[in-house]
Amino acid sequence: MSVARLWAVVPAAGSGRRFGGSTPKQYLKLHNQLIMVHSINRLFALPLLGCVIAISPDDELAQTLHYQNPSLLHFVAGGAERMDSVLAGLEFLQDRAASDDWVLVHDVARPCIAVDSLNKLHETLIGDAVGGILAISVRDTLKKAVDGNIVETVARDHLWQAQTPQMFRFGLLRDALIAAKQQNFQVTDEASAVELAGFSVKIVEGRMDNIKVTYSDDLALAEAILQAQAIKN
Numbered sequence: 001m002s003v004a005r006l007w008a009v010v011p012a013a014g015s016g017r018r019f020g021g022s023t024p025k026q027y028l029k030l031h032n033q034l035i036m037v038h039s040i041n042r043l044f045a046l047p048l049l050g051c052v053i054a055i056s057p058d059d060e061l062a063q064t065l066h067y068q069n070p071s072l073l074h075f076v077a078g079g080a081e082r083m084d085s086v087l088a089g090l091e092f093l094q095d096r097a098a099s100d101d102w103v104l105v106h107d108v109a110r111p112c113i114a115v116d117s118l119n120k121l122h123e124t125l126i127g128d129a130v131g132g133i134l135a136i137s138v139r140d141t142l143k144k145a146v147d148g149n150i151v152e153t154v155a156r157d158h159l160w161q162a163q164t165p166q167m168f169r170f171g172l173l174r175d176a177l178i179a180a181k182q183q184n185f186q187v188t189d190e191a192s193a194v195e196l197a198g199f200s201v202k203i204v205e206g207r208m209d210n211i212k213v214t215y216s217d218d219l220a221l222a223e224a225i226l227q228a229q230a231i232k233n
Helices: 035-043 082-093 115-124 170-182 188-198 219-233
Strands: 008-014 051-056 073-077 102-105 131-139 142-146 149-154 160-171 202-205
Touching: 008 082, 008 115, 035 115, 035 160, 035 170, 051 082, 073 082, 082 102, 082 160, 082 170, 102 115, 102 170, 115 160, 131 188, 160 170, 160 188, 170 188
Parallel strands: 008 051, 008 102, 051 073, 131 202
Antiparallel strands: 102 160, 131 160, 142 149
């Protein structure tokens, strides 16, 4: 039996509408490097055979940046939605990856992913038939609101906040995303498509510092996290 190889796909075609401003958030500077460079370089802590980055067709910057392992990078045109970009990355790997190879999908705006979280995800799932995700348990009290008024306090028991990377078998993930697209389901993460296909997805406990830069005030927090990680290392 052949050993399953490990690939990565990074959807990076988004415009960062929620962040605001004219510059996509992945191209903002953080701790002396662009967010995108941080996020991709972190993945090289794992034994990747290749990393496919799905960018906007009119993106002229991504391929000019300085990454740690440029020979492992491949750039493809992404789509309007996250799932379209991930599928574009998987299509590129179609003739390169075996069905039971692993694909690690990571948000381009998660620059603080820790090496120990990457190793934990990889080591926990390596023998699994399906795959799983990094996630953290919900700690705050959750409120459901309508028109600015609370209508329900939601029990947080058994609730987890999904993170990336999310790691799945190549063939299974590709089939699940294609099926979701055919059913007009706009899934917001890979696990949702795999769940929709009827598979059970494992949770691997992640860390609070694996934040996603979504709003402008996330930048200061991400900067503080990277500084603290640099001191620790």
